Amino acid sequence: MVSLFGGKEIEGMKEMVSLKLTVPIFMLFLCLHICCGSTLTYVKDPVLTIKQEDSMLPMISPTGTPQPFLPLLAPSPLAPFTNATVPKLSGLCTLNFSVAESLMSVTSVDCWSVFAPLLANVICCPQLEATLTILLGQSSKETNVLALNGTVAKHCLSDIEQILVGQGANDSLAQICSVHSSNLTYASCPVIDVNEFEDTVDTSKLLAACEKIDPVKECCAQTCQNAILEAATRIASKASDLLSTDGAHDILPDGVSKVNDCKSIVLRWLASKLNPSHAKEVLRGLSNCKINKVCPLVFPNMKHVAMGCGNGISNQTACCTAMESYVSHLQKQSFITNLQALDCAASLGMKLRKSNITENVYSLCHISLKDFSLQVGNQVSGCLLPSLPSDATFDSSGVSFLCDLNDNIPAPWPTSSQGAGSSCSKNVKIPALPAAASAESGLYNDDVMLSLLLASGVVLMMIL
Template identity: 70%
Template sequence: MNEGVSLKLSSLTMVLLMVFLLLLCLHECGCNPVYNLKGSVLTTRRESAFLPEIPPSVAPQPFLPFLAPSPLAPFTNSTVPKLSGHCMINFTAAQSLMSMTSIDCYAYFAPLLANVVCCPQLEATLLILIGQTSKETDVLALNGTHAESCLSDIEQILLGQGAAADLKQICSIHPSNLTEASCPVKDVNEFESSVDTSKLLVACEKIDPVKECCDQTCQNAILEAATTIAMKVSEPLNMDGSNGLHEHSFRINDCKSIVLRWLASKLDPSRAKEVLRGLSNCNVNKVCPLAFPNTKHVAKSCGNGISNRTACCNAMESYVLHLQKQTLITNLQALDCAALLGMKLQKSNITTDVYKLCHLTLKDFSLQAAGYQESGCLLPSLPSDATFDKSTGISFICDLNDNIPAPWPSSSQLPASSCNKTIRIPALPAAASAQIGLYNKDLKFYQLFASSVILMMLV
């Protein structure tokens, strides 16, 4: 018994000694991550007290990498998946696409990157896999049995490469997403005889991910093609009632998947991925993915005129804290979220611009590092992927420097479209991510940020 206690104490002593030596080393070399983090937070807070109005022409600071903890065993020692043997998809031909998807949907970060990175990439992968397979099968959809087997195989392959085990739940993917669903056309020949394919290909073979979201050249071509094949039902729809209109709308939406798969069959997989991710991002940036709690506590301190600024800002800080534990969002999503919350607060009789009063910025709406207020991460509005490096692990582009003030909406104003935002946020970083060497002194800070996010997920 005494020997067991002695052994435990000895082990604990060794661990404490190692931690002490490590901290001493970090202190001597001037790279203590906690010290750097504290200094960074204090500096930012002092600046935020006198936060200037940033004109639309000013670009935010460079985007910096967001690192996952290592080692990342699945990516260096992937397991061989057990496939069903009932799926006709040629996964070898799309090996690089599958690898990219597994990195984008890495187990730790899949729930945090789901809305912006992981799920759009997974959905694009499914469209491309079926589209490329149609070149051999002449069919742009799988039947129910094959869909279930193929989805299971895809899940096993991604899981073996380090992706999250519950991707179907995270991204709401079902076997029906691989079938034709309610669309009456799935045969390639029938599709090409019904649709102006040359017009569709010209509109969508290459898109500008910024202009497309506003001009909708490709999106309109897809809608036209989907509407055309949706009308090829054996029994005409009753368009008079609301049920008929809803059914027609769902059918057009299902037919859009058929159109996208056909496009994916005509494009190189890498080009198809760019197009599909660009199209999905148009929808991603239109919606605020945050859930807003009840604002009654904020209204109590900030409503009907503000008599106590400190109490109001404390209430706002407490409220925003709930938003900062949810997910990573893009800078354009942050604008929408700020507008939606602003209108919600206005309905609670808060007429003062509490964003300006309490110095709230756009990054305050995104996920924060646990326990630190000035480390919000905004993802870029353009499609982006995570990257894997054997030495640094998983990283993704993230803006930790931008302090654009959250805009307070005018009374009863709907969130502005991303095409006519009053505050312009560049879609691309101000500096290339390849310039990571410029920020080596802060590397520990971002590792600490990543670790704290994972701790938040486990709590």
């Protein structure tokens, strides 16, 4: 069989070697699903299949290894970047894009074409938001203001999209990441002038708390997050209607909105005091604390699971078949981190308990954390992203990102009083990043981690 990848195979890593062919084939079909409207389905065992709507696609045996579909003349893997289109800019945006040139290149890869919806929650959108914050922060060093007016904001957002799309990013980023031109304005925050900001806020305290953060400890200690909240509350208090008038120090509902808007102003000021690459690390670290607190999956109706597993399990096979079918729908949504998978397992478990399913169906049906993420590989294994910030990379092999395929941690079944809980108090220990066993460039880091590589030429052939 012809491999879509170059490089040497590593002995003793049978699962890795088998995935070298099946991962790109999976991504090829996934891209067809997104771009051409094909329907992906999961069947029992489970084996990834595709309902063919195009006679040009290769037939796939339900039991055999799929044959690679190679174009006769595939475009160069570097096509998205070496043949980047020249963006048509408005000429009316005041932002200096050159100060964040390398940052925008990273963003275009993180949000690359067909990957953007699948990596939106964990990689793409946090990186896009960090890029916007840094552009505004760096611009304030020349304009002395930390926000744009509504008209200029529209031009700037359009220009940013044009630049990113020209470098290979998805052309619907604003929709995917729910970014609007108002995100570049002051919204309801009363302070946007740099001098007024620095006169109002204890900037030394803020910078000391946020200049350098530990992406693991910060999520629990919240040292920088508390400093940002304090600074945002202080500048929001410039508005006379922030606090209640009953003598308490509670913030009114409208005041909460002002504080949230002012947090964006605080982050932009921080970005102006750090170099772009350092600012990116801080902003991505802060956003990751929010990401790992919430399960991003949408849970469909579970009446079939309730029928098969509720009120005592009389038929284990029927129950597990219903569970597998239900989980397969979750596996079609997006890549998630290992901590998000823990949150998803807890959330689903509580919903199942409310449906009168009291027995541990996770253990009964062998549901693990990786079953909550998109499935890849010959054996259809779940891909869990690291819980710490990471980026996709682009080279001659294509687009790649770290993915844990072998972390078979059983999904924990919640107790009757247990909620999703906090990642700071979780009993299950999950590595935030893989421990690299060699200095290789990410194709093989150890026998647990795999860098998912996409043959760009094949995908481009399908898109064009």
